[in-house]
Amino acid sequence: MSPLSPRTGPAAWVEPGFVDGVGVALPLLTVRSAAPGPVVAIGANIHGDEVNGVAVVHRLAAWLPQQLARGVVHLMPSLNPRGLDEGQRRIPGDDLDPNRAYPGNAAGSPAERLAWRVWQELRARGTQLYIDLHTDATGAMPYAIVDRVVQGSDARALAERCVRLAEGTGLTVLREYPADRYLRFDLHRSLPGALVNQRGVAALTIEVGPRRCIDAEAVDLGTQATIGVLAAAGLCAGAAPPHGSRKGGGPWRREGGPRTTRAGLLVPLLRPGQDFHRGDSLAELRELDGTVIERLVARFDGFVVAWPEVGRVGSGTTCATLAIRDE
Numbered sequence: 099m100s101p102l103s104p105r106t107g108p109a110a111w112v113e114p115g116f117v118d119g120v121g122v123a124l125p126l127l128t129v130r131s132a133a134p135g136p137v138v139a140i141g142a143n144i145h146g147d148e149v150n151g152v153a154v155v156h157r158l159a160a161w162l163p164q165q166l167a168r169g170v171v172h173l174m175p176s177l178n179p180r181g182l183d184e185g186q187r188r189i190p191g192d193d194l195d196p197n198r199a200y201p202g203n204a205a206g207s208p209a210e211r212l213a214w215r216v217w218q219e220l221r222a223r224g225t226q227l228y229i230d231l232h233t234d235a236t237g238a239m240p241y242a243i244v245d246r247v248v249q250g251s252d253a254r255a256l257a258e259r260c261v262r263l264a265e266g267t268g269l270t271v272l273r274e275y276p277a278d279r280y281l282r283f284d285l286h287r288s289l290p291g292a293l294v295n296q297r298g299v300a301a302l303t304i305e306v307g308p309r310r311c312i313d314a315e316a317v318d319l320g321t322q323a324t325i326g327v328l329a330a331a332g333l334c335a336g337a338a339p340p341h342g343s344r345k346g347g348g349p350w351r352r353e354g355g356p357r358t359t360r361a362g363l364l365v366p367l368l369r370p371g372q373d374f375h376r377g378d379s380l381a382e383l384r385e386l387d388g389t390v391i392e393r394l395v396a397r398f399d400g401f402v403v404a405w406p407e408v409g410r411v412g413s414g415t416t417c418a419t420l421a422i423r424d425e
């Protein structure tokens with residue numbers, strides 16, 4: 099195949115293109131090394147309000163042509179351009195979370211049709227590793243998260259491989275909820291979740307930075323973390339150093355914080371990344387005059403991953419994303 103743009107480095111070149119995303123063109127940049135190797139795809143902005151990954155992909159598109167030693171990297175800057183246009187998580191006109199729509203449906207809702215096209219494209223390109231770029235919240239520590247492999251003959255080996263690759267980010271690595279909740283929350287229908295569970299393809303998610311705006315520090319960190327995964331997969335040099343926020347001593351998994359039983363102002367008492375012990379107060383609910391009406395108390399030892407991006411919460415709100423040892 100002849101490259102559509104001149105070779106920009108000694109080892110690799112870029113082929114611009116797009117995926118026909120059913121009424122919306124999804125940009126696609128392929129960086130192809132002259133040396134054979136793994137086929138990796140990297141997608142960003144599937145949640146339209148999570149924008150830092152778009153800029154991470156742009157950085158990778160500039161860096162990889164000179165640095166890719168072997169293999170192929172397909173870069174998809176936005177898997178939800180219409181959501182990006184509207185500054186919203188979902189595809190306009192579809193209530194389905196676009197990252198709970200996989201493997202998609204050619205005759206389904208807009209999110210399902212888009213998912214189907216992306217799924218077919220990743221399959222046609224022989225993708226062996228997929229990296230999904232997200233952002234959790236302003237009040238979140240950076241982390242990588244791996245899906246539960248709940249089916250497939252080599253489930254255990256694939257799960258371990260995903261964790262190893264995620265360790266390449268240099269960030270804290272979380273595993274998803276236990277299998278029963280993983281399935282109940284439809285996480286096996288996320289793009290990485292469907293890839294590991296339906297196709298046996300290694301996949302992981304990187305969650306770095308605030309939503310809704312591009313943050314220079316988050317772009318630096320997200321780029322370094324992503325290159326670290328590519329290095330761990332043997333495509334290039336550039337292992338990511340352990341980040342200052344990284345939590346050792348795991349394995350850790352995602353867990354929801356205690357739920358509120360009242361409505362009020364949610365006031366976190368700990369910072370993202372901070373350790374706590376069972377019985378510690380994590381946050382309190384206050385009235386506007388400062389009266390504390392509820393304390394949200396830890397039921398286990400762990401650390402804070404993220405606080406929700408909201409001030410006043412209703413009754414029944416999960417007050418935080420936490421991490422607990424994955425026994």
Ligand SMILES: [Zn+2]
Binds near residue numbers: 145
């Ligand atoms: Zn997201």
